[in-house]
Amino acid sequence: MEFRYASRVRAVRNDPKKNVSSKEVLRLKKLLAYWKKKAGRKDDDEDLEEIQEERSITEILPAPLVGEMKGVALSLLNLLAEIKRRNIDVIPGSGYMAPSKINPHYEALGLYDISSSDAVEAFCTQLDASSQQRINKYNFTPETVGSTGVQIHTDSSFLTILQDDENGGGLEVMNKSGEFVAVEPMPGSLVVNFGDIATIWSNGRFRNVKHWVQCKEATLRLSIASFLGGLKETPVEAPPELVDSEHPRLYVPFTYRDFRMLRVSNKLHAGEALDLLRVNSSKTVEA
Ligand SMILES: O=C(O)CCC(=O)C(=O)O
Numbered sequence: 001m002e003f004r005y006a007s008r009v010r011a012v013r014n015d016p017k018k019n020v021s022s023k024e025v026l027r028l029k030k031l032l033a034y035w036k037k038k039a040g041r042k043d044d045d046e047d048l049e050e051i052q053e054e055r056s057i058t059e060i061l062p063a064p065l066v067g068e069m070k071g072v073a074l075s076l077l078n079l080l081a082e083i084k085r086r087n088i089d090v091i092p093g094s095g096y097m098a099p100s101k102i103n104p105h106y107e108a109l110g111l112y113d114i115s116s117s118d119a120v121e122a123f124c125t126q127l128d129a130s131s132q133q134r135i136n137k138y139n140f141t142p143e144t145v146g147s148t149g150v151q152i153h154t155d156s157s158f159l160t161i162l163q164d165d166e167n168g169g170g171l172e173v174m175n176k177s178g179e180f181v182a183v184e185p186m187p188g189s190l191v192v193n194f195g196d197i198a199t200i201w202s203n204g205r206f207r208n209v210k211h212w213v214q215c216k217e218a219t220l221r222l223s224i225a226s227f228l229g230g231l232k233e234t235p236v237e238a239p240p241e242l243v244d245s246e247h248p249r250l251y252v253p254f255t256y257r258d259f260r261m262l263r264v265s266n267k268l269h270a271g272e273a274l275d276l277l278r279v280n281s282s283k284t285v286e287a
Pocket residue numbers: 008010136150155162164165171211213222223225
């Protein structure tokens with residue numbers, strides 16, 4: 001499997017206009033039905049392995065560099081809304097997310113495929129910027145303390161590398177017992193987590209981590225995320241080494257683009273989209 005990097009710059013203030021056509025959803029529905037029939041297997045409730053959090057205490061990113069990164073991120077997120085809206089989706093949900101009903105204090109700009117110089121160029125042209133990736137901004141105020149900055153979700157990526165906010169905290173990840181555990185701010189460090197594609201690719205061995213951001217302090221919060229995703233047109237599937245009689249294939253092969261479509265069109269942001277891809281799942285895609 002080959003991967004593509006996408007990067008997100010966010011500020012907590014989603015675009016309700018991101019409609020996916022019902023023709024596309026119908027195509028996904030047929031594709032799923034085909035693979036499930038072909039697989040013809042019964043459900044097995046294999047539990048996912050838990051990968052423990054491990055953070056290095058060595059400073060990876062020097063403070064001046066982080067300051068510069070955040071400065072660029074903020075200058076882009078402070079652009080006029082009409083300019084930010086030029087950052088359109090390349091795959092569903094990859095572009096600008098405006099503040100929405102669910103995440104009213106969050107907004108984000110997205111770059112699908114930071115490994116492609118053409119994609120980086122297109123992103124910069126859209127935003128009249130000289131270079132950038134995906135950055136998030138949370139407009140926290142005294143009134144928002146105690147509320148959710150960004151809803152509970154898993155990342156759709158294979159791997160996410162997050163340069164998190166170093167001041168206020170707020171990021172919490174769910175452990176195996178279903179409890180949220182705070183990821184304390186650690187200047188100069190990066191947070192790395194698995195997303196949905198890692199669970200599909202590893203045939204269920206890697207856990208997609210559920211997480212959210214809570215508003216702890218009335219302060220502007222900025223984070224920069226780089227997502228290693230799949231190719232738009234090549235299906236993600238577990239390699240033969242990870243599939244045998246004891247570990248039968250759990251998920252139907254699916255392109256990253258189609259997977260994003262499933263997530264966005266069905267509003268399945270916390271890993272539920274994986275259930276639709278299980279070879280023996282009886283869950284169906286909503287048209
Ligand atoms: O801002 C954060 O700390 C987390 C952001 C996040 O979960 C994401 O971009 O997917």
